[in-house]
Amino acid sequence: MDSVAKVSEVPNFGKKVVSISGREILLVNVKGTVYALENECPHQGSPLNAAVVKDGYISCPRHGYRFNLTDGRCAEHPEFVLATFPVQLIGDEITVDLG
Ligand code: FES
Numbered sequence: 001m002d003s004v005a006k007v008s009e010v011p012n013f014g015k016k017v018v019s020i021s022g023r024e025i026l027l028v029n030v031k032g033t034v035y036a037l038e039n040e041c042p043h044q045g046s047p048l049n050a051a052v053v054k055d056g057y058i059s060c061p062r063h064g065y066r067f068n069l070t071d072g073r074c075a076e077h078p079e080f081v082l083a084t085f086p087v088q089l090i091g092d093e094i095t096v097d098l099g
Pocket residue numbers: 041042043044045046060061062063064065
């Protein structure tokens with residue numbers, strides 16, 4: 001796991017895109033819990049950095065599919081799963097495990 005950003009760089013209810021090993025990863029901070037998601041919708045590939053985050057879901061701005069922040073499962077169409085990655089906070093450092 002490598003440090004990819006500082007918690008202070010991702011405001012509460014805010015997002016930050018980082019590049020890890022050539023992949024765009026979207027960090028989302030919800031009340032101090034940081035989630036790491038692929039910044040590409042599994043439906044038709046729209047980036048998710050402009051998506052709305054609400055009630056544990058991120059809503060794709062293109063067609064509105066909602067993905068669970070924890071397991072990436074789509075609420076409307078479970079066959080679509082957004083890639084999510086384990087996050088560990090070490091002090092102010094955010095580390096992400098791409099596996
Ligand atoms: S591209 Fe994201 S819901 Fe269609």
